[in-house]
Amino acid sequence: MTELQAEQAAVVPRIESQSQRSRYRDVLIALVAFAVLAILPMLTGSKALLDFVIRCSAFGLFATSLNLLVGFTGMVSFGHGMFFGLGAYGFGLLMQRTGLPVPVGFVATLVITTLIAAAIGAICVRLKEIYFAFVTLAFQMLIHSTILSWVSLTGGDQGLRGGIPRPAFLGIDLSNHVHLYITSCALLVIGLLLMRQIAQSPFGYTLRMIRDNATRASFIGIDVWRAKLTIFVLAALFASTGGIIMALFVSGAYPEFAYWTISGEGIFINMLGGVTTFLGPMVGTVLLLILNDTVTRLTEYYGIVLGIVILFFAIGLRKGLMDFVVEWYARRRAGTGERG
């Protein structure tokens, strides 16, 4: 064996152990995060705080899934909210009309989302940049209009009324607030873990290549259309899960869940938290919901305050909060290294 061969033979187990380590580290962080969230109801009696976390779970999954498109693949979707709405309505309707067990209703909703996302994505991902953005918006408006006009099925502008049945399963009763809270946290943590796995997989790097230079990616043998469609559908599944959590939380589904403003909020959350770090959208979600809850309590001019915050991040920082923090930390470390 030559020296080079020996060196290469040593490299293979090292890479395998590195990638195993990074996966275990993520699982460990997820478990700790879930444990912290799970003991929260024991530490506080605040129903508002638990509600806040449930909303964070719904919007966090939605915003992080949008970042798989925007930040990782360079596909700015103005219509991602349609899958949030689809999840809420799909799950709500299935539970109201079929009486399925909750897990079956959950899976069936994801199957429906997959089919619709694949059909819409097959058309949209052929388009680039602004055309992609506006065609996704057009599909969102189509779904929103369908919800409004198909009154016999969706309840029209009144939404799905009468509550969503939630028969207990495996000892979990989602009518119980704490059970709903724990389930939402579990879905959030599992969802984030799965999205993290996507981002760190070879497919995640394929997406980065497409974002950077799609033409070049096709000249190294990547089927760009297929990769974009795959991530479009995967992102839709996580957004749909967010919608399901929201439907369970409010025990209904409303046309606003599928309106373009939901997609706008998703984009805003990504701008706020940052798109270059995996947890940026999650941080953005927490910030936006805090802003939302506090500002609306203090003033009726919520839009003005939000506009100022957007301007601060877009013009002042020119990046999201997590992007700023990570860059600042990297600069600081480099500075320390130089001095050392």
Add this chain to the structure above:
Amino acid sequence: MLEIRSLSKSFGGVKATDNVTLDFADGSLTAVIGPNGAGKSTFFNLITGALRPDAGQILLNGVDMAGRSPPEIVRYGIGRAFQVASIFPSLTVEETMLAAVCADQRRASVLHRRFPLAETRDRAEHAMELLGLAGKRNRTAATLSHGDQKLLDIALALVLDPKVLLLDEPTAGMGTEERWRMIDKVKELWETQKITVVFIEHDMDIVFKIAPEIVVLCYGRILATGTPDAIRGNEAVIEAYLGTEHHAGVAI
């Protein structure tokens, strides 16, 4: 063997490639030259699937590539580097190489494992060593010098183990010294990798020094093919480059 048969492509009324027939033998090194607008890059775009030919065949070992998509053509073994370095700015050199090998191994869609895959390492390492980029493996592509970006672009094509490597002006935008370093590297790759290399080049010193075979294109047609000596003395080539009023007594 790469065989081009009656290849044609028009844009409106302009014939960018006009009934071109050429053979590139296995392991050959050929320079494609021609004045600006001669159709050199269009010729490469047709071979690599960036453009669909109006007529003709592109046969790689007997299989017609005409009309196939770029990913398909790459899998058949035609790699390409671009005139303006076409890279992935946010990825490091190492990530770029590993991701390219993943794509070649049909593992670009793997979701259940983490990047990088151990089985992709050797080829990526080999390509970085070959192009002298191993020492810059942790640099993001955007921060590399122009010359290194061009090398990375070539490495991206080379790491896919192509049978035919097309280099569109590998020395474009480089200073004199860097230019010669690059062309020495191209020649070294050709000699060590035993692949068919076709390159477009404007610098005649380089062309005549390293290319055993030269193809001259003009207005989409083949003006001449042959050895450097034959091309140097070809009246039609001199006329195409310098115009009729200048060519008496002038050598390219």
